[in-house]
Amino acid sequence: MKQLTKAEEEIMQILWNLGEANVAGIIDQFSEPKPAFTTVSTVVRILESKYFVGYRKEGRGHIYFPVIEKETYSNQSINKLMQNYFHGSFKSMVSFFVKNNEVSTKELEEILEQINKNPKK
Numbered sequence: 001m002k003q004l005t006k007a008e009e010e011i012m013q014i015l016w017n018l019g020e021a022n023v024a025g026i027i028d029q030f031s032e033p034k035p036a037f038t039t040v041s042t043v044v045r046i047l048e049s050k051y052f053v054g055y056r057k058e059g060r061g062h063i064y065f066p067v068i069e070k071e072t073y074s075n076q077s078i079n080k081l082m083q084n085y086f087h088g089s090f091k092s093m094v095s096f097f098v099k100n101n102e103v104s105t106k107e108l109e110e111i112l113e114q115i116n117k118n119p120k121k
Contacts, residue, residue, distance in 0.1 A: 001068070001076050002050050007043050012052060012066065012073070020065040022058070 004012060014029045015021060023041050027034050044064055047053040052073075055062040086092040097103065 001073070002052075003077075003080070004047075004050075004052070004073070007039075008047055008050075008052070011040065011043050011047060012068075012070075015053065015064060015066045016070040020063050022061050022063055026064070 010030075011026060014026050018025065018029070021029075023037060023044060026044070027037065027040050044053060048055065048064075052066065052068050053064050054067045055064045082088060082090060082093045086096065098108070
């Protein structure tokens with residue numbers, strides 16, 4: 001799966017939240033200053049060429065929707081981060097985040113509780 005640019009990921013986040021939208025609907029979700037219609041339209045077409053977005057015709061326009069689930073992309077991104085920066089070690093990655101993000105003992109206990117509730121099969 002291809003990596004998304006910052007602009008592509010912003011639009012994907014909007015589509016994942018909305019489920020589907022036309023270009024104007026996507027633009028409405030941006031804070032000021034809003035991007036130009038042509039800019040968003042171009043990025044959506046790029047996302048379509050990367051097979052992240054599909055569309056259906058509606059009237060004279062298109063309604064766009066995500067083809068890749070957010071969880072699927074998130075898993076791929078985390079795995080790539082782990083491979084590129086932590087030599088594929090999940091333990092090293094978690095240790096890094098715990099040390100550098102002031103994770104409390106209570107938060108660690110809650111994480112362990114979640115892991116124990118949903119063991120990997």
